[in-house]
Amino acid sequence: MSISEMASTPLAQGDDVVPCCPPITAGELSPADAEKTAAMFKALSDPVRLRLFSRIASHPGGEACVCDIADVGVSQPTVSHHLKKLREAGLLTSERRGTWVYYQVAPSVVATLSALLDLRD
Numbered sequence: 001m002s003i004s005e006m007a008s009t010p011l012a013q014g015d016d017v018v019p020c021c022p023p024i025t026a027g028e029l030s031p032a033d034a035e036k037t038a039a040m041f042k043a044l045s046d047p048v049r050l051r052l053f054s055r056i057a058s059h060p061g062g063e064a065c066v067c068d069i070a071d072v073g074v075s076q077p078t079v080s081h082h083l084k085k086l087r088e089a090g091l092l093t094s095e096r097r098g099t100w101v102y103y104q105v106a107p108s109v110v111a112t113l114s115a116l117l118d119l120r121d
Contacts, residue, residue: 066079
């Protein structure tokens with residue numbers, strides 16, 4: 001299953017996370033999948049982006065208004081820049097509601113990254 005197919009795989013069934021893909025040890029990534037995966041990890045390699053991603057992922061209801069997560073020690077334009085990078089990497093989705101933008105972790109992203117790193121046999 002390609003990374004793009006994994007991204008469209010439903011994340012949960014009830015309250016349980018449904019495995020979306022085999023671990024990285026199950027086979028070699030295609031060049032396209034390697035590029036997509038590297039972009040996701042590159043986006044998360046910045047401490048501010050990782051904090052923003054964590055705040056959104058752990059926010060009650062599974063989504064967060066930018067007004068609730070912007071206090072990460074950098075200016076608002078810098079927060080917007082980092083959120084854009086997370087969206088471009090396919091890690092977040094967003095929806096404008098009035099003057100605010102609400103962010104959600106893209107469906108199956110956490111399960112995809114977790115499954116890629118699951119080194120158990």
